[in-house]
Amino acid sequence: MAGNAFALFGCEESGLQTFDFYTLFYVFAVVWFFYAVVIFMSPTELAPGEGIAKYALLKLSAGFKDDFDGEWKVYGACAARFAGAAIGGTGAFFLWATQDWEDDSFTYAHAVIVQQALLIAAWVFCFLSHRDELRMVGFVGWLIGPVVALILAIVLLSDQDTNSKQLVDGLHDSGANPEFFLWFIAVLTLISAVSATLGGFFPAFDNVLTRFNIVDSGYEKSMLDTYMSRFAGLAVLQGALFNLWAAVQYDEDTKGDLNFTVPLIAWIICVYQLVNFLWHSCSPAWEDCFQPFLVATPVFILSSLGGAAISGWYSACHKTATP
Numbered sequence: 001m002a003g004n005a006f007a008l009f010g011c012e013e014s015g016l017q018t019f020d021f022y023t024l025f026y027v028f029a030v031v032w033f034f035y036a037v038v039i040f041m042s043p044t045e046l047a048p049g050e051g052i053a054k055y056a057l058l059k060l061s062a063g064f065k066d067d068f069d070g071e072w073k074v075y076g077a078c079a080a081r082f083a084g085a086a087i088g089g090t091g092a093f094f095l096w097a098t099q100d101w102e103d104d105s106f107t108y109a110h111a112v113i114v115q116q117a118l119l120i121a122a123w124v125f126c127f128l129s130h131r132d133e134l135r136m137v138g139f140v141g142w143l144i145g146p147v148v149a150l151i152l153a154i155v156l157l158s159d160q161d162t163n164s165k166q167l168v169d170g171l172h173d174s175g176a177n178p179e180f181f182l183w184f185i186a187v188l189t190l191i192s193a194v195s196a197t198l199g200g201f202f203p204a205f206d207n208v209l210t211r212f213n214i215v216d217s218g219y220e221k222s223m224l225d226t227y228m229s230r231f232a233g234l235a236v237l238q239g240a241l242f243n244l245w246a247a248v249q250y251d252e253d254t255k256g257d258l259n260f261t262v263p264l265i266a267w268i269i270c271v272y273q274l275v276n277f278l279w280h281s282c283s284p285a286w287e288d289c290f291q292p293f294l295v296a297t298p299v300f301i302l303s304s305l306g307g308a309a310i311s312g313w314y315s316a317c318h319k320t321a322t323p
Contacts, residue, residue: 006108006163007097009249010261011317019312021263025097028266028305032091040084040122043077055293063294069223074133074214078126079228085122086235089115090269093242097262108166108246109157112185115239116150138212145188156181169250182247189240197233223289227280234276241265263313270306274299
């Protein structure tokens with residue numbers, strides 16, 4: 001079927017005839033772009049969130065209960081910026097996967113450029129809004145990875161201007177070696193994702209990040225700070241999985257034998273975000289924090305899209321071991 005065959009490396013052609021992955025990727029892209037904007041703009045509180053408008057979830061605070069410590073402080077606001085940017089970057093990968101873009105007008109490297117540019121924009125927004133509260137010796141560290149990855153992606157695109165040259169071993173032109181660039185970008189984004197996730201879920205790492213990034217030595221994180229830092233770490237991990245996929249599948253000897261495909265990545269993203277939402281909504285410490293519709297909406301979306309992704313993956317991309 002017509003579409004971006006590169007996004008379905010490792011899937012069987014016979015299975016692709018029975019499952020429309022490309023429409024599914026479009027749905028993922030639309031949903032991810034929408035919520036990227038919602039989350040990125042939530043700290044501004046510009047969107048309507050009262051009365052019936054709150055059910056549209058145009059800002060996160062619309063789903064907070066009155067007793068929730070939901071003040072947008074520097075830590076939570078910056079985490080929301082990075083989370084929105086990271087989700088938008090993942091949306092760019094899903095958009096890339098939707099079709100065979102004419103004349104390679106939107107390649108994998110283009111998606112990486114969008115991903116890293118959005119993270120840089122989040123850093124700039126956070127700096128401009130909270131520069132007096134941020135300790136620059138630590139905060140600058142969150143800029144280094146995206147800037148380096150952006151430069152690498154631009155160089156890769158300038159030397160290898162098609163998907164096949166960027167993603168298929170042996171087809172690249174002289175110049176930038178795609179395998180080196182893909183692995184370097186993957187490692188950079190994984191380091192950022194792991195660092196942010198550890199900081200969100202483990203107090204020891206959280207204390208280090210707070211001390212290195214916040215000027216106020218007595219800064220006390222609100223529940224919103226904690227929630228958004230966890231969410232941001234998991235959001236950055238989404239894009240890192242795509243970067244890792246590109247590096248792993250580049251090797252012609254292994255990509256056809258891997259179950260690690262784009263549909264599986266889509267399912268993994270849905271599963272761990274779903275677990276995160278359910279854990280926070282069911283935990284006694286968080287039971288008075290969120291309105292039921294704030295929990296029900298992402299649970300419905302993630303379970304529906306995740307179920308579709310794993311069904312398609314199992315029918316077309318799953319490979320059982322051979323004796």
